Amino acid sequence: MLDSLLAFREQRMLQRLSEAMRGAYPVHAPGTSPITKLVAMVVVISELLGALFFGYPQTPRGQAINLDEWELVWSDEFDGESLDISKWKSCYGNIPRRGGFWDDDQSFVQDGNLIIRTEYKENGRMGSGWYTGAIETKGLFEQQYGYFEVSCICPGGVGLWAAFWMMSDGVFATPDGTANDGGEIDIFESFFYNQGRSHDAISSAVHFDGYGDAHQSVLVGHYKGRNIYTEYNTYGLEWNENELIFYVNGVETDRLTGKWVPHVAEYLLLSVEVAGQVKNINGAEVPVLDPNNNIEDNDMSIFPLDFKVDYVRVYQRKDAIA
Numbered sequence: 001m002l003d004s005l006l007a008f009r010e011q012r013m014l015q016r017l018s019e020a021m022r023g024a025y026p027v028h029a030p031g032t033s034p035i036t037k038l039v040a041m042v043v044v045i046s047e048l049l050g051a052l053f054f055g056y057p058q059t060p061r062g063q064a065i066n067l068d069e070w071e072l073v074w075s076d077e078f079d080g081e082s083l084d085i086s087k088w089k090s091c092y093g094n095i096p097r098r099g100g101f102w103d104d105d106q107s108f109v110q111d112g113n114l115i116i117r118t119e120y121k122e123n124g125r126m127g128s129g130w131y132t133g134a135i136e137t138k139g140l141f142e143q144q145y146g147y148f149e150v151s152c153i154c155p156g157g158v159g160l161w162a163a164f165w166m167m168s169d170g171v172f173a174t175p176d177g178t179a180n181d182g183g184e185i186d187i188f189e190s191f192f193y194n195q196g197r198s199h200d201a202i203s204s205a206v207h208f209d210g211y212g213d214a215h216q217s218v219l220v221g222h223y224k225g226r227n228i229y230t231e232y233n234t235y236g237l238e239w240n241e242n243e244l245i246f247y248v249n250g251v252e253t254d255r256l257t258g259k260w261v262p263h264v265a266e267y268l269l270l271s272v273e274v275a276g277q278v279k280n281i282n283g284a285e286v287p288v289l290d291p292n293n294n295i296e297d298n299d300m301s302i303f304p305l306d307f308k309v310d311y312v313r314v315y316q317r318k319d320a321i322a
């Protein structure tokens with residue numbers, strides 16, 4: 001009954017609350033004193049209640065990824081002079097996107113990082129407005145299952161939406177009620193700058209069966225990073241034939257099973273979107289996506305603002321390769 005009424009995230013909160021009260025979540029180190037255990041339990045339970053009732057982000061408390069079990073099979077360290085076009089291509093070309101424009105000139109390599117730069121341009125190639133960018137590996141690199149990780153610094157401004165995600169054309173195939181034939185896997189999305197307790201958090205989600213009437217999606221959760229606008233954090237996905245397991249800084253946040261798990265190769269995307277309302281883009285009024293998340297609420301002196309990506313690394317399980 002509860003299962004049918006509650007979203008995935010709420011079900012998970014209740015499950016974890018029950019585990020925390022039994023002392024089973026998080027797992028305590030052997031020999032921890034009773035007082036330490038009690039304090040840890042109170043901290044965990046308060047955080048879960050805040051997440052359940054107020055949507056506050058949680059601290060990742062799951063298993064740690066063990067990279068010794070994985071073989072690096074593809075990566076970009078962004079150490080070259082320019083974007084490696086054998087690995088990346090423009091995502092959809094130069095187009096209007098949400099409250100701004102995706103423009104290929106906004107993505108470039110500098111000092112060992114991929115930079116996706118957001119700025120206001122009076123005389124951009126598509127007119128005046130907010131310019132940012134997106135790149136993808138579609139047709140250049142696609143993989144089914146593995147461990148996928150980005151290390152990055154998110155752009156710290158209101159109304160900016162940086163993401164590391166995966167896609168397959170199967171997302172748009174005839175709806176079958178599952179992600180079997182492809183899903184949009186949002187390994188992380190960052191859109192909580194200056195949003196109270198969520199400020200330093202990211203979101204993970206999965207979508208499938210297109211974006212129309214048959215669309216299904218799940219919010220995996222909101223999870224805390226560590227100074228995500230000034231320090232490098234890693235966001236990872238372990239994808240096997242049974243599960244999608246999400247990680248922040250190498251610690252599991254949550255996992256999905258069943259219909260949410262794709263079983264086709266997918267490609268990678270790195271993008272920034274302007275999530276707020278922007279008026280008069282080529283004469284069109286862009287609708288408000290979130291009145292509390294408007295790029296025009298920023299002090300203009302923070303721009304240009306960069307999404308800095310130190311690396312993207314892709315692994316396969318060693319036992320799957322052997």
Ligand SMILES: [Ca+2]
Binds near residue numbers: 173174177179209
């Ligand atoms: Ca499907």
